[in-house]
Amino acid sequence: MDPDNDNSKEITQEDAWALIKAYFQQHGLVSQQISSFDRFLSYTIQDIVAENSIMSIVPEKQYAPGSNENQDRDLRYEIELGQVKVNEKPRFKEYDDKYNVIFPNEARLRNLTYQTSVYVEVTKRDKVTNSKGVEEVLEQSKEKEVYIGKVPVMIKSAFCSLNRIENEYEMKECFFDQGGYFIINGSEKVLVAQERMANNFVYVFQKKQPSKFSWVAEIRSQVDASNRPPNQFSVKLYSKGQRRAGGSFSGGKVFGQTICATVHYINQDIPIAILFRALNCISDKEILDKICYDQKDSHMMEAMRASLEEGTPFLKQEDALSWIGSRGAAGAVSREERIRHARDILKKHFLPHISTEDHCESQKAYFVGYMVHRLLSAHLGRATEDDRDHYGKKRLDMAGALLGMLFRNIFRRYVKEAGRVLKNCADRGQPLNISKAFKKDVITDGLRYALATGNWGTNAAGEVSKTGVSQVLNRLTFASSLSHLRRLNTPLQKSGKLTKPRQLHNTHWGMICPAETPEGQACGLVKNLSLMAFVSVGSTAERLKEILENYGTENLVSIEPENIHNATKVFVNGCWIGIHNDAEDLISNIREMRRSLFIPKEISIVRDITNREIKFYTDQGRVQRPLFIVKNNKVLLKKSHVERLQSTIKSQAMDFNEALAEGLVEFLDVEEEETSMIAMNVEDLQNRQYCSTYTHCEIHPSMILGVCASIIPFPDHNQSPRNTYQSAMGKQAMGVYTSNYQLRMDTLAHVLYYPQKPLVITRALDFLHFKELPSGCNAIVAIACYTGYNQEDSVIMNQSAIDRGFFRSAYYRTYCDTAKSGEHFEIPDVTVVGRRHGDYTKLDMDGLIFPGKNVLGDDIIIGKTALPRRTFERDMEYGNVIKKDDSTALRHSEKGIIDSVILTSNEDGDNFTKIKMRAIRIPQIGDKFASRHGQKGTIGMTYRQEDMPFTQEGITPDIIVNPHAIPSRMTIGHLVECLASKVACFQGKEGDATPFQDVTVEHISNDLHSLGYQKRGNEVMYNGWTGKRLDTRIFLGPTYYQRLKHMVDDKIHARSRGPLQILTRQPTEGRSRHGGLRFGEMERDCMVSHGAARFLKERLYDVSDCYSVHVCRECGLMAQANVRQQKYLCKGCQNNTDICQVGLPYACKLLFQELMAMQIAPRMLTND
């Protein structure tokens, strides 16, 4: 037994929830976004400024006749950007120059951007090179705070104004809002995490034959967290019988499979021996030492033979460098120049993650050797191909990283531009005006543009490189907002038919929700984080390297190659730094340091025993999750700790961080997880027969699910696609999307009248605030056939229940408008041109409608007039201006009541108004509802209480669903939920539907039996019309139902006649434009196959764009016609007699005229 095991009792699975609660109290659900952003604004921004900190301005020497003063002086200005200062709170400068702290709600209402100012300390040095060639500083001046621009601030981050406010609701914020998004021009934007392949990883792939190469080992090397594009380097093994193209230098005498390398900036593949020689490994022995760590490994030696032979003509380092240099971009230059060029490339652009300093050849040679070793191991069948989809090799760029990339690009451009302005100044001999050179809007507008449109950065050609990075936060339901903030996107061609990256991978366990992903094109590419998944923020590797050195890691530079075989290789962030002789000891030491938070908790420690490697990762974007630490098959967290976690007394209480610091739990990333032995639950640890060397234990298996999947009760009883469907549908459910919805002006919002928390819920819902902001009702549901009005996924609903407020909801729509210069909010009088046909009488004196007014389709709600474009004051005085109407009308298909009106000014000081309309939506035939199991349906019929089937107790169902919805879909969870709800209802308790626990249907059934009901939930029911008993017993009980946003009132549409498009004169498209219904290709095909030619002509011509033209029968072109005067003329032919009328679609006439405009004459030849 463990001696320091205290007397406190072992925990049970139930106790894990105390820890889970502590985790969410500390981290919330959007900490990945917020911590990433905080790092950006507190550190990354400073790093980026430091990267581009020094500007050197050398004035062009001007010839000034007469004055030979300073002529021989080499003046140089140096501008250094130093300390960055970020304003603590977002402020907003009003148009009248008042400067106020703003809060998010104000930014939302007034369409402002929630952003804070950034200042930089600028030092200017005037330097002169004196006659001795030494630079002297003539003058030095410092400007403390030079404004460089504004950066959008994430809500609830360290820089948000809400940070210092105790009660969010005082600032009109939602009590449950978690932040994690930005407000750009009044709209809430989320930066969706972007998934990418990790850099600095060696991947070995087998090439599909036929191909030149059989195996390839590649690496995308990038200096830690820099924004330089990664340099690809690969080592390739030729296929059998493949000769290298143009390999004439070896005379084609080499037999066997050779290895070559592809280096960035070098146009040709380099034989591996040449690369080694260029890296100063001259003899074959030296090269082999780097590759075959085991001298007795004859197989690998043999595999290298051909490659070494290939390198025999180049035995000196200079020769090799010259060979490489001549294949670079420089081309034909002198040998010295070539060698210098090759050295430079190998230093700066070859494996830059190892080093870009001088004297790094040996380290790089070791690394190339390691890659060749991996390649040959795979080739010799000792190792398998690497898995591209392994989640440990993926990194997530969160908001901070994305903003960092963007800021770096913009800042570089900005500094360049500033340099140009300063240079201009200097050239003219003017003093350097620093505050003028640093433009005010470049950074502000650049960041704002990217966040507003989602177009993330531009490449060299000026094209948008990524789209859809920034999205408007989904505010339909609270859960949908949360889920949106935890979304991941894989920027991959959505059309690509490759299925591998879309599939659920083993390594997604606990990190990525297995259920929540969209259907269709983006399936599997858009993912969602699991509840307890956390994304590393990143830290520097320097401190870790120091520690490693202190703990006996031998640096690569100082080791004997023979020692490698018996030692363990140590990698930090993919860079091989040395070897260690006692891996076990090192690992346990470093692990202890992490468990005591001596080094950051997010550093991952991976020990690969088979390959004798230890890998450390400190970079940002790794997905991690907390696990219980297990020692001697016992969880270290004991009952005493649980008591402290639950304690409300401050001095005794323990939070999650303390649990980390005491080494009870730790974060593991995917790579490290793979080298651990993790028990599924606490009970499994007792079962020593299966495994007695557990290292960790799952905190709770239900934590593998994401936000939307956590809402599903008993998901472990459902067929898996049903959980996916529900995850998508939960986002369309109505509820209370935020507690401050009355104070917000969202373009579209639905609020449920009497939302209820579910009778049966999963434990995870506590942390999602689903109980406080629910999105549905507990309906009494019968699964039955009754009258047949619930066939094909429709449901019968109880009209009396609807009368009593069941699933009633309010619908809000906001209209907004700005009065730019020349425009005014006023009631447009009769003199105004272009008046709409709507009702102007509902406007108030100020030109805006007032709250409480009933409005319906096409009513004018914002009256606005605009002066013609060129209006002079003189015209105004004489009153001879004719104003144009530019009013806003209500959408023609909607009606409701004006809820609220605001009139304020926007950023430019223009008058700006937002008008919120409200309508009540009562469930009716055609509205859509769904349970929490992917079972959706529309109302097919409503029956009053007396017509509904009833039980002996007089209970009538609210909803009757058809039993055919169950067997093929296998949503057993739906039935179990109903049963558990029934029990919960009678017991007056909340039912527990958390997955992967040992509640069984039998359990619930027995409870129900003891409550005096048929144990499977069936009940005898009677027909509502006849009173006769129904032959079958009906499964009846409460089930949580959601009302989905799709309602008939928003869809109903018909048209007999209506508006036409101007260009083609065909009917307009879409309900909002009162459009026609498309008679499409398939409908056309159907008519063709029926031979219904006249009908087809009617649909496609008579009721669409029927038109007729007059055609000259001489030339076949369209002629002039004046039907009233009976005069016809073809101008070209001077023909006014031989003209006939032809009926054709207007679109056809248009086409002919367009063709004529491009010198093609479509002639219509007519017969009698």
Place this chain on the structure above:
Amino acid sequence: MTDQYGRGLRAPVIEILDIGRYTIKFLLKECHISIANALRRIMIADVPTMAIDLVYINDNSSVLHDEFLSHRLGLIPFKSDTVDSYEFFRECSCKPSCHKCSVEFNLRETALDDVKDITTDHINANNPDCLVKPVKYINADGNEEDPILIVKLAKNQKVDIQCIVRKGTGKEHAKWSPVATVQVQQMPQIDISPSLEEDLDTEEKIGLVNSCPASVYKLNAEKQTVDIETITDCHQCQECTIYLENLNKKNDLLKVGQHEDHFIFTVESTGALPPEEIVSKAFTILIDKMSELSQCTEESDAKD
């Protein structure tokens, strides 16, 4: 023919089992199911009561918007003992409204210093002598219960509402239904074969008793017989017969059925009308409907 329909000729009997302030329980014997069900349906949908039908909102600064508030007001049950003295709004000859078809109420409250609960107590009739008024519930101990909460007003919020109460039926809107629900139970009939005593061993008998979720059966320990304890609790779930079926016993040991023309009614009033009133009104309406029907059939017969 006469066999099936002739049964209706028997005189039905009512036996009242229990009358409470809000519920009545009675037995309807010797009555065809169609009559019993008609009675149930009429009680739910055809017995008229009074409820707020029209709301004028002069001022509303509460958190609930106007429609929400009106909906809540509409659902408040009103004491409707005098419904018969009012006309249906649509059948009334008056122009907009008159005292024959509508009663006016008002709700004018302001929260002056703290959060204020606006309840049915704050609804005042314009005519103080009016007998139609919001229901005040009295609990089992005879004490008055808290009035129904309509909305909570925060400081300085105000509501000023005028309500028109009208007569209506549950057919039009559920708010006019005088009952929460009507329970109708056909009298269960359980025949235990005398051979059951011998065919089952004690363990199986205990199993049989436990199989019933409603505890209808009781094991008589002395005589080793299965007795019926409370037959009215049986809800025809057939668990007992299924249990015996699974034991592979002869299937005539136990027969669970229902008495075809015995009904136990339990009427739960919303408080708008006393339960016995609802029942008697329902009968009157049923008779009216019948006579109307017979009149119509006579007329059509005359035409032929």
